[in-house]
Amino acid sequence: MTTFPVQRLFAEQILLSTGWAENVALTLDGGGRIAALVPGQLPAAGDERLSGPVVPAIANLHSHAFQRAMAGLAEVAGSGDDSFWTWREKMYRTVALVDPDDVEAIAAKLYMEMLKGGFGRVAEFHYLHHRADGSAYADPAEMSLRILRAAEATGIGLTHLPVFYAHANFGGVAPNPGQRPFLHGPDRFLALLNRLVPACARAGAELGFAIHSLRAATSDEMRTIFASAPVTGPIHIHVAEQTREVEDCLAWSGRRPVEWLLDEMPVDQRWCAIHATHMTPEETHGLAKAGAVAGLCPATEANLGDGIFPAVDFVAAGGRFGVGTDSHVATSVAEELRLLEYGQRLRDRKRNRLAAGPGTSVGRTIFDMALAGGAQAAGIGAGRIEVGARADLVVLSGANPYIAAAAGNQILDRWLFALGGDAISDVMVAGRWKIRNGRHDREEDIDRAFGRVLNKLR
Template identity: 85%
Template sequence: MATFSVHRLFADRALLPNGWAENVAIALDGSGGIASVTPGQSMAEGDERLPGPVVPAIANLHSHAFQRAMAGLAEVAGTGDDSFWTWREEMYRTVGLVDPDDVEAIAAKLYMEMLKGGFGRVVEFHYLHHQANGTPYADPAEMSLRILRAAEATGIGLTHLPVFYAHANFGGVAPNPGQRPFLHDPERFLALLDRLGPACASAAAKLGYAIHSLRAATPDEMRTILAAAPASGPIHIHVAEQTREVEDCLAWSGRRPVEWLLDEMPVDERWCAIHATHMTAEETRRLAGSGAVAGLCPATEANLGDGIFPAVDFIAEGGRVGIGTDSHVATSVAEELRLLEYGQRLRDRRRNRLAAGPGASVGRSIFEAALAGGAQAAGLDAPGIEAGARADLVVLDGASPYIAAAAGNQILDRWLFALGGETVRDVMVAGQWKIRNGRHDREEDIDRAFARVLMKLK
C-alpha cells in the first residue's frame, strides 16, 4: 500500500463547514486530500503559515474555453436589436479561425485566470470537436485532449463534458454551416465518450457529458445517449436561456423548455440546467424539487442580455445553484457572485435578496450555495475544509487593510462586494500550490502562446 507524507498548514482564520474558526491546523495527506482540520491550535515547527484567511475553492460549473479569446470582440452595435443570436455570429467566426494549438493556448490562459479568480476546478462544456469544415481530426478526441493538456499545464481541476450537438433548432432542423465543427450523431458521440474515459482517468479529470440544448438534439437522440452513456458522472444541458428559445419550444411541443425537460427526461441530482433563466413559478418549483443544480453565469447572461434567473424564488423552494463563467467576459468568483446578487436587487428593487435569513451575511450565503452547487455539478463529493475533502483552498490577501480589519463573514462580504479577484493571493488544488502571491509559475509561457492566438483573431 502506498504511503504519503503529511504536510501541515496553519491558518489564523479559516472558513470551515460549521463556520469561521481561528488558529486552524490543516494537515494534508500527500495524495491531494485533507487528513485533518483542527481549530484552536498553536503553530508548530514545520507548519506553513498562510498569509491570510482561507476559504474553500469553488468549482466553475460552466465554461466554453475557446470563447475567452473573443471576449470584447462582440461589443460593436448592429441594427439596434442585438441579442444572443447576433453575438453568436462572432462566435462562429472565432470557431472558424482556431486550430487545436490555439484552443490549447486559449484554455491554458483561461484556466490560469480562473485560478487567480478563486476557482479550483472547471467544468468544461466542450462542443468544439472538429475542423472548421466539419471534418473530424485524425483522432476524433483531438480537441478534448487539448483541453485536458491545458488543465494539466495549469493545474486546475477538470470535469470534462463532451457535448452532443446535431441540429439548429427544435424538431431536428438541419444545422447551419457555422455549426459544422460541433456535430455528432449518437453513435460517434458515444464512441467519443469511450475514447475519453481512459484519457480523463490518466489526467485525473472527471468525465461526464452534456447535451447542448433541446434545440440541438431530438428526443430520440437524447434517449439513445442517456441509455448508452456511462451511468455515473454529471449531465449538463443549456435550457431556457433566451425568450426566443421559449417561444420556439412552445411552437414545437406546446410546452416550455424546462417543463418539457422535466416531463420527458429523468432529471435528478446528476443534472445541471445551465441558465434556466426563463421559468414560470411552476417550472421553478419543479426544477428545485428535482435535485438538479441550476448553473448560473451572471456576467455572461448580462453581457448577452439574456435576462435574470429567479434565484430568490428558486432558493426559497430548496433549489441548488452554482456559478460558471460561460463565455468568460469575467473570470472571478467575486464578479459572478456579486452580479448574481445584484441582478436580484435590480429586478426586485430591494437589497440583500439572497441572504439565508434575517441577520445572515449575503456573501456567506451565496458563497456556500455556490460551493455546494458547484461541487455537485462537477460530480464531486464533500466540498469544504474538512477531513476527507480535496485540498482545494483559496488564501485571501491578509495584507489588504480591508481583509485584515474584517471579522468572520465580513471577510466574504468585503471580498465579494467591495474588492474582487485581486484579493485572491494563493490557490491550492489537490494539495499543490498553483497560484502563489497572485502568480502562476508558467505565466510567461502561457501569456506568450495566448498573445499569438489573439493576433490571429484580430
C-alpha cells in the same frame, strides 16, 4: 497517482464545513487530501503559515474555453437590435479560425485566470470537436485532449463534459454551416465518450457529458445517449436562456423548455440546467424539486442580455445553484456572485435578496450555495474544507486592509462586494500551490502562447 510529502499548514482564520475556525493546524496527506484539522493551536516548527483567511475553492460549473479569446470583440453595435443571436454569429467566426494548438493555449490562459479568481475546478462544456468544415481530426478526441492538457498545465481541477450537438432548432432542424465543428450523431458521440474514459482517468479528470440544448438534440437522440453512455458523471444542458428559445419550444411542443425537460427526461441530482433564465413559477418549483442544479452565469447572461434568473423564488423552493463563467467576459468568483445578487436587487428594487434570513450575511449565504451547487454539478462531492476532502484552498490577502480588519462572514462580504479577484493571494488545488502571491509559475509561457492566438485572430 503521484504522491507528495505530507504538508502541515497553519491558518489563523479558515472556513471549515462546520463554520469559521481560528488558529487551525492542517495536515495534508501525500495525495492532496486533508488528513487532519485541529483548531485552537499555535503554529509549530515546520508549519507553513498562510498569509490570510482561507476559504474553499469553488467549482466553476460552466465554461466554453475557446470563447475567452473573443471576450471584448463583440461590443461593437450592429445595424439592428443586437442580441444573443447576433453575438452567436460572431462566435461562429471565431470557431472557424482556431485549431487545436490555439484551443489549448486559450484554455490554459483561461484556467490560469480562473485560479486567480478563486475557482479550483472547471466543468468544461466542450462542443468544439472538429475542423471548421466539420471534418474530424485523425483522433476524434483531439480537441478534448487539448482541454485535458490545458488543465494539467495549469493545475486546475477538471470535470470534462463533451457535448452532443446535432441540430439547429427544435424538432431536428438541419444544422447551419457555422455549427459544423460541433456536430455528432449518437453513435459517434458515444464512441467519443468511450475514447475519453481512459484519457480522463489518466489525467485525473472527472467525465460527464452534456446535451447542448433542446434545440440541438431530438428526444430519441437524447434517450439513446442516456441508455448507452459509458459514464455516470454529471449531465448538463443549456435550457431557457432566451425568450426566443421559449417561443420556439412552445411552437414545437406546446410546452416551455424547462416544462418539457422535466416531463420527458429523467432530471435528477446528476443534472445541471444551465441558465434556466425564463421559467414560470411552476417550472421554478419543479426544477428545485428535481434536485438538479441551476447553472448560473451572471456576467455572461448580463453581457448577452439574456435576462435575470428567478433566484429568490428558486432558493425559497429549495433549489440549488452554482456559478460559471460561460463566455468568460469575467473570470472570478466575486464578480459572478456579486452580479447574481445585484441582478435580484435591480429586478426587485430591494437589497440583500439572497440572504438566508434576518441578520445573516449575503456573502456567506451565496458563497455556501455556490460551493455546494458547483461541487454537485462537477460531480465531486461537497467541496468543503473537512477531513478527507481534497485540499482545494483559496487564501485571501492578509495584507489587504479590508481583509485584515475583518473576521468571519464579514471577510466574505468584503471580498465579494468590495474587492474581487485582487483580494486573492494564493490558491491550492489537490494539495499543490498553483497561485502564489497572485501569480502562476507558468504565467509567462501561458501568456506568450495566448498572445500568439490573439494576434492570429486579429
